[in-house]
Amino acid sequence: MKDRKRMRLVVVGHGPTAHRLIETLAGRGFDGTVTVFGEEPRPAYDRVALTSYLSGKSVEDLTYPVPDGVTLRTGVRVTAIDRANRTVTTDAGDSEPYDVLVLATGSAPFVPPVPGRDLPGCFVYRTIDDLDAIRDASRDARAGVVIGGGLLGLEAADALRGLGLDTHVIEMSGWLMPRQVDEGGGSVLRGHIEGLGLTIHTGAGVRSIEAGPDGRVTSLVKPDGEAIDAQVVVFSAGIRPRDELARACGLEVGERGGIVVDAGMRTSDEHIYAIGECALAGGMVYGLVGPCNTQAEVAAERILDGPAAFTGADMSTKLKLLGVDVAQFGAMSGALDVTYMDPVGGVYKRLFISDDAKTLLGGICVGDAAPYNALRPFVGKPLPGAPSDLLFAGAGKASVDLPDDAQVCSCNNVTKGKICAAIADKGLTDVQGIKDCTRAGTTCGSCVPMLKQILVKSGVDVGKALCEHFTHSRAELFDIVNVRGITTFSQLIAEHGTGRGCDICKPAVASILASLGRGHILDGEQAALQDTNDQFLANIQKNGTYSVVPRIPGGEITPDKLIVIGEVARDFGLYTKITGAQRIDLLGARVEQLPAIWRRLVDAGFESGHAYGKALRTVKSCVGSTWCRYGVQDSVGLAIALELRYRGLRSPHKLKSAVSGCARECAEARSKDFGIIATEQGWNLYVGGNGGFTPRHADLLASDLSTDDLVRTIDRFLMFYIRTADRLQRTAAWLENLDGGLDYLREVIMEDSLGICAELDAQMERHVSTYVDEWRATIEDPDKLRRFVSFVNAPGVPDPSISFETERDQIKPMPISLEVTRR
Amino acid sequence: MTILDATPALAGHWTPVCSYTDLLPEQGAAVLVGDRQVAVFRTFDGALYALGNLDPFSGAYVMSRGIVGTRNGEPTVASPMHKQVFSLVTGVCADGSGVAVPTYPIRVTDGTVEVSVV
Ligand code: SRM
Ligand SMILES: Cc1cc2nc3c(=O)[nH]c(=O)nc-3n(C[C@H](O)[C@H](O)[C@H](O)COP(=O)(O)OP(=O)(O)OC[C@H]3O[C@@H](n4cnc5c(N)ncnc54)[C@H](O)[C@@H]3O)c2cc1C
Ligand code: SF4
Ligand code: FES
Numbered sequence: 048m049k050d051r052k053r054m055r056l057v058v059v060g061h062g063p064t065a066h067r068l069i070e071t072l073a074g075r076g077f078d079g080t081v082t083v084f085g086e087e088p089r090p091a092y093d094r095v096a097l098t099s100y101l102s103g104k105s106v107e108d109l110t111y112p113v114p115d116g117v118t119l120r121t122g123v124r125v126t127a128i129d130r131a132n133r134t135v136t137t138d139a140g141d142s143e144p145y146d147v148l149v150l151a152t153g154s155a156p157f158v159p160p161v162p163g164r165d166l167p168g169c170f171v172y173r174t175i176d177d178l179d180a181i182r183d184a185s186r187d188a189r190a191g192v193v194i195g196g197g198l199l200g201l202e203a204a205d206a207l208r209g210l211g212l213d214t215h216v217i218e219m220s221g222w223l224m225p226r227q228v229d230e231g232g233g234s235v236l237r238g239h240i241e242g243l244g245l246t247i248h249t250g251a252g253v254r255s256i257e258a259g260p261d262g263r264v265t266s267l268v269k270p271d272g273e274a275i276d277a278q279v280v281v282f283s284a285g286i287r288p289r290d291e292l293a294r295a296c297g298l299e300v301g302e303r304g305g306i307v308v309d310a311g312m313r314t315s316d317e318h319i320y321a322i323g324e325c326a327l328a329g330g331m332v333y334g335l336v337g338p339c340n341t342q343a344e345v346a347a348e349r350i351l352d353g354p355a356a357f358t359g360a361d362m363s364t365k366l367k368l369l370g371v372d373v374a375q376f377g378a379m380s381g382a383l384d385v386t387y388m389d390p391v392g393g394v395y396k397r398l399f400i401s402d403d404a405k406t407l408l409g410g411i412c413v414g415d416a417a418p419y420n421a422l423r424p425f426v427g428k429p430l431p432g433a434p435s436d437l438l439f440a441g442a443g444k445a446s447v448d449l450p451d452d453a454q455v456c457s458c459n460n461v462t463k464g465k466i467c468a469a470i471a472d473k474g475l476t477d478v479q480g481i482k483d484c485t486r487a488g489t490t491c492g493s494c495v496p497m498l499k500q501i502l503v504k505s506g507v508d509v510g511k512a513l514c515e516h517f518t519h520s521r522a523e524l525f526d527i528v529n530v531r532g533i534t535t536f537s538q539l540i541a542e543h544g545t546g547r548g549c550d551i552c553k554p555a556v557a558s559i560l561a562s563l564g565r566g567h568i569l570d571g572e573q574a575a576l577q578d579t580n581d582q583f584l585a586n587i588q589k590n591g592t593y594s595v596v597p598r599i600p601g602g603e604i605t606p607d608k609l610i611v612i613g614e615v616a617r618d619f620g621l622y623t624k625i626t627g628a629q630r631i632d633l634l635g636a637r638v639e640q641l642p643a644i645w646r647r648l649v650d651a652g653f654e655s656g657h658a659y660g661k662a663l664r665t666v667k668s669c670v671g672s673t674w675c676r677y678g679v680q681d682s683v684g685l686a687i688a689l690e691l692r693y694r695g696l697r698s699p700h701k702l703k704s705a706v707s708g709c710a711r712e713c714a715e716a717r718s719k720d721f722g723i724i725a726t727e728q729g730w731n732l733y734v735g736g737n738g739g740f741t742p743r744h745a746d747l748l749a750s751d752l753s754t755d756d757l758v759r760t761i762d763r764f765l766m767f768y769i770r771t772a773d774r775l776q777r778t779a780a781w782l783e784n785l786d787g788g789l790d791y792l793r794e795v796i797m798e799d800s801l802g803i804c805a806e807l808d809a810q811m812e813r814h815v816s817t818y819v820d821e822w823r824a825t826i827e828d829p830d831k832l833r834r835f836v837s838f839v840n841a842p843g844v845p846d847p848s849i850s851f852e853t854e855r856d857q858i859k860p861m862p863i864s865l866e867v868t869r870r
Numbered sequence: 871m872t873i874l875d876a877t878p879a880l881a882g883h884w885t886p887v888c889s890y891t892d893l894l895p896e897q898g899a900a901v902l903v904g905d906r907q908v909a910v911f912r913t914f915d916g917a918l919y920a921l922g923n924l925d926p927f928s929g930a931y932v933m934s935r936g937i938v939g940t941r942n943g944e945p946t947v948a949s950p951m952h953k954q955v956f957s958l959v960t961g962v963c964a965d966g967s968g969v970a971v972p973t974y975p976i977r978v979t980d981g982t983v984e985v986s987v988v
């Protein structure tokens with residue numbers, strides 16, 4: 048038996064696969080020494096999420112934690128392996144002995160040998176450094192070309208588009224993503240992508256890349272002589288396993304590259320393993336994280352003398368690319384097939400079936416991936432329904448009777464059986480529990496809807512319970528509080544819940560109490576329920592300071608008031624910015640400064656803008672008929688009236704509104720929870736709109752309303768929403784989930800089908816008549832003010848950790864360095 | 871009030887930080903001990919806990935402003951920045967990452983709250 052105490056494990060490469068290996072070993076109590084060499088200047092990060100780095104994720108967001116006890120040497124490349132003496136040498140000039148060596152060197156993008164490929168302006172798309180370089184080069188560029196129209200190429204193309212470049216994609220094959228979709232799917236996909244403004248050249252190659260007088264790329268010439276303007280060129284024409292170290296030391300490699308390994312991930316040298324994208328397992332190089340992770344786990348178990356084996360992996364893929372669902376599972380051909388194609392709606396679905404029409408072989412989906420979740424587990428099994436029905440199988444239908452051995456999470460290779468066992472054995476009650484116990488759902492997240500369904504199927508009530516403290520839904524709690532006249536959280540949890548609450552149920556109950564007009568949100572016990580933003584009536588920022596947003600109803604403001612805002616910002620040294628909702632944000636205030644800032648603002652006639660609350664934010668307006676030559680109604684006047692009516696109204700999520708003076712819609716009312724557009728006869732009311740994460744246009748609820756009818760309808764709409772929505776469910780999602788939809792909503796609030804309109808009206812009336820400005824009420828109450836200090840034992844001392852630097856003549860938080868302790 | 875004295879003193883060096891009544895039920899407050907920032911919490915049952923005020927995930931000194939509650943009966947605070955939940959008893963983050971904030975002994979003597987941060 049090996050003496051594990053002294054085993055020296057050396058890992059070459061620190062990518063996602065190496066990370067999974069050392070994490071698995073750490074989790075299983077491996078007690079040898081672990082030394083990892085990574086050529087990149089930083090620890091391993093989530094390469095799958097690489098593109099999010101361009102849309103705001105930081106390096107820290109993407110970086111994996113390094114387990115304790117691991118010696119990680121970043122920025123060091125291993126240059127040779129001495130198998131006889133069992134050492135590796137590095138470009139840092141030293142060497143490291145090993146008992147077991149694991150190669151996790153991944154792969155490198157393939158750059159075809161076209162003239163000009165080395166010019167400045169040519170890039171690959173694989174590392175954070177690559178993305179930094181692409182971003183820099185894009186600053187002075189007009190246009191870009193991506194060579195390769197596969198999954199990664201299209202992702203890169205979307206990134207270039209996001210950087211503001213006019214983007215082209217060149218694909219050798221006759222259609223896009225030839226590895227995942229067939230010609231029909233490719234053409235539907237192309238329609239989507241061209242709709243986004245990208246130019247696609249299929250069946251095309253590259254003759255040369257040309258440089259301008261400054262030596263940088265200016266264009267790319269196709270074989271037919273057509274020149275495409277481009278200052279940035281990204282190669283994404285496939286990957287090549289990085290097997291150079293293995294080759295040089297005589298390990299067996301495949302004909303087309305890849306380090307040959309057995310089922311235990313061992314190479315032709317028994318002391319050396321290879322895992323991830325550099326390994327050739329069963330004749331295949333796997334280019335997806337799922338199989339790479341499985342390989343890492345197999346190697347970890349073998350290193351610990353276990354019996355695990357890698358026996359191949361499902362290469363099914365499901366992704367959302369440029370907003371389009373694309374999915375492929377199982378085989379890409381079969382004796383029989385059923386196809387649904389809707390080029391106008393941009394949907395293509397095709398299932399492959401055995402010649403006896405009994406067995407599902409595989410499928411391709413573009414534009415609607417619902418059949419993927421539902422049907423992938425049935426590959427190789429009897430068809431779960433009539434083929435034409437299956438094409439329309441939503442996530443809810445066919446998946447219900449999944450067999451136990453069906454793989455639910457492909458990223459982490461977790462079957463339905465494993466998940467059900469975990470639910471039963473550990474008494475799991477939520478998706479988080481499944482994630483913690485099985486890893487399912489922790490990588491790309493596309494299986495999470497299935498995890499929820501499996502919970503439901505296992506008899507766990509997931510949809511409803513707010514959290515571990517209440518078995519009720521938010522709507523049920525609202526009714527309880529309303530009907531029983533409950534006024535405190537303590538009473539509610541004592542009578543209807545367990546424990547002492549948490550960051551989920553406390554703010555939700557606080558919001559219900561506030562919606563029902565049960566006192567100032569910082570009164571007595573209520574203060575302890577609030578999120579920090581509500582506690583301090585301001586929005587917390589990354590360095591622990593807060594931002595202050597005074598209400599500017601309808602976006603209308605006098606010069607004098609503008610001057611006051613400027614003076615307050617100047618006197619308190621705050622950063623100012625015009626927000627996306629027609630008002631002004633003052634950022635960088637420490638808690639002890641807030642009351643003094645409010646005092647100045649309140650004295651000048653301002654009040655809280657509730658930027659911090661799940662409450663009405665703003666009612667935006669366009670300039671309207673008073674000034675605009677097209678306006679048909681006074682949109683500013685209405686917006687101000689509505690903003691004042693609903694200010695301070697607490698709701699399940701934030702509420703936004705806008706009023707436009709005519710159909711040109713300059714106020715973007717249809718992206719709001721309730722939006723109003725003027726007509727010659729009155730007002731059209733739209734509801735359920737949303738910007739943000741999942742944009743949705745609002746639906747027309749009623750047309751040509753008089754101002755009185757409009758206000759009454761909005762009152763009821765809001766109160767009905769507040770009563771029945773889930774926690775943090777905006778009106779858009781609420782309306783989409785409302786049984787009976789818009790028609791039902793009309794019946795309830797316009798025809799009073801439930802007989803509740805009088806009560807809804809009364810509730811809104813009470814809100815309007817009892818409204819008080821939360822800032823004023825706070826500065827006038829010494830008890831509430833006590834909280835506004837950085838330190839209770841040193842009230843005059845500002846938090847010493849907060850400091851600023853200057854950028855564009857204003858303050859900006861100093862970057863924070865992190866020290867994390869683990870136990 | 872024995873529960874208030876439940877935490878054993880470690881090195882015995884206690885610093886008075888505020889009066890017990892300065893702390894509101896189920897809320898935290900930050901105190902400065904030398905140059906160390908400590909978040910002290912008073913839970914519903916009147917017990918006191920002290921943690922480091924630094925949120926290890928965001929690097930901001932804000933733990934005292936988190937929502938206090940329970941998880942499976944154990945008293946907790948959720949970071950106000952990104953909502954990771956920490957045990958008030960052990961300082962360990964409930965997300966399984968092994969991240970923890972320091973905990974400090976805390977007690978009440980004659981109505982004065984004292985912490986020990988050697
Ligand atoms: C300040 C502001 C950005 C700016 O400088 O322009 C902003 C800042 C924040 N937004 Fe926003 N949003 C701001 C306008 C918007 C808009 C545009 C608008 O309102 O017209 C949108 C899209 C419209 C919409 O909401 O439908 C917007 C969509 C979001 C979302 C996504 C909501 C969704 O339904 O998907 C969030 C996240 C959330 O609320 O859960 C968010 C959350 C936030 C938070 C609270 C994030 C956070 O937790 O720190 C930011 C803090 C506010 C603060 O003051 O520190 N913000 N945010 C804007 C304040 C407007 C105001 O005057 O009140
Ligand atoms: C933009 C992008 C999007 C992707 N999206 C998806 C997706 O949606 N789904 C999916 O399943 N997969 C996706 N992938 C693929 C996935 O990222 C890879 O399968 C995964 O990264 C492979 O991990 P690895 O650790 O084996 O290799 P790598 O991530 O390549 O890591 C290997 C590391 O080893 C280092 N190294 C190499 N040689 C040496 C040496 N001699 N000395 C020291 N260090 C060395 C390299 O610098 C590298 O950091 C995507 C990839 C990219 C680039
Ligand atoms: S929406 Fe109509 S009225 Fe309002 S500013 Fe635009 S064009 Fe003018
Ligand atoms: S399938 Fe990607 S996380 Fe489960």
